[in-house]
Amino acid sequence: MTDSRARPSAGADAYQLGYAQRWGHLHHPPVRALAWLLDAPDLLDPAAPHWQGRIATLGPVKADVADWLAALDRDPAPLDAALGARHYSRLGLYAEKLLAFYFSQQHILVAHGLQVRASRNDTVGEFDFLVRAGAALLHLEFATKFYLLDAATAGADFNGLIGPNLADTLGAKMRKIFDKQLALAAHPAAQPLLPQPVDRAQALVKGWLFYPFDQAPAVTEGISREHCQGFWTPLAQLDALPGERFCLMPRLQWLAPLKTPAGTAMDRQELQAALTEQMAQVAAPVMVAVVRQEGAWWLEQRRGFIVPDDWRTRAAQHRRDGTLPALS
Numbered sequence: 552m553t554d555s556r557a558r559p560s561a562g563a564d565a566y567q568l569g570y571a572q573r574w575g576h577l578h579h580p581p582v583r584a585l586a587w588l589l590d591a592p593d594l595l596d597p598a599a600p601h602w603q604g605r606i607a608t609l610g611p612v613k614a615d616v617a618d619w620l621a622a623l624d625r626d627p628a629p630l631d632a633a634l635g636a637r638h639y640s641r642l643g644l645y646a647e648k649l650l651a652f653y654f655s656q657q658h659i660l661v662a663h664g665l666q667v668r669a670s671r672n673d674t675v676g677e678f679d680f681l682v683r684a685g686a687a688l689l690h691l692e693f694a695t696k697f698y699l700l701d702a703a704t705a706g707a708d709f710n711g712l713i714g715p716n717l718a719d720t721l722g723a724k725m726r727k728i729f730d731k732q733l734a735l736a737a738h739p740a741a742q743p744l745l746p747q748p749v750d751r752a753q754a755l756v757k758g759w760l761f762y763p764f765d766q767a768p769a770v771t772e773g774i775s776r777e778h779c780q781g782f783w784t785p786l787a788q789l790d791a792l793p794g795e796r797f798c799l800m801p802r803l804q805w806l807a808p809l810k811t812p813a814g815t816a817m818d819r820q821e822l823q824a825a826l827t828e829q830m831a832q833v834a835a836p837v838m839v840a841v842v843r844q845e846g847a848w849w850l851e852q853r854r855g856f857i858v859p860d861d862w863r864t865r866a867a868q869h870r871r872d873g874t875l876p877a878l879s
Contacts, residue, residue, distance in 0.1 A: 571808065573849055576624070582620060582632055584649055589616065593757065607751060616870050618859070634649075661683060663680065677735075691753060699715060758778075760774070763782070764782040785860045785862065786857055792855075810849070816842050840854045
């Protein structure tokens, strides 16, 4: 069953416009990313019957938190210290560290990344977050995901939403979270680590979904109607993409809409050359922002993945090989 209301926007994305209105005063990339984690629509609809109440939501950003973010942008030293000097190669770990900082500053964090072991060499699992909600103890499994809708599987099921590296699907990810990770508190090895029984275990899922550039298919019911979205298109069809200035998006800046100093954007010819060279070295999708200049900054208007021309063919082969799950 599909929800025909959930369709990607035809023009400049409404979310980017709204983000610029609410958070245009923020400049520091980690603070902007944290604001996105707190403010972005949930990827999955917490009220959808499909999820049986197992999807968490942070709710709207309150005025005091908005003021705190503004102050943090003026003096980001505490956040930078929490992130440390390490280079984050995994976007998910970076997002976790940002959210852990927020929970800690809100004085509700009980544990982050708490490993559960049955023995020295037998790791059962890990609690992403244990947080307090009044007297209750909540277990939150956190995921920040980016999936492309395969046009050949539009509206079929969550396995039609594929990771850009062809390693997983939204369906496979949610099955793992529900079948294994959210059950962790019930494992005997977890009991000694918990200050009290877990009252509720839920998944908190943020992210972006990307749709074929020339189509607006309905997505499977259970996706939030207001979810963040973009486009994807093969490299060979780059000329059809509207826009005059573009930026390649570093992985750690995939969360919030891009804001980068003026002078760093490319024209279409430069973009074509950069993408051709990059894909000749590594045949993988590249995130691109269509940008407009505002004062001293380039601001993201739309975003999308430019994929190798054989990306869809390789996705189909992965399904045949069993690397990606088959559609139901």
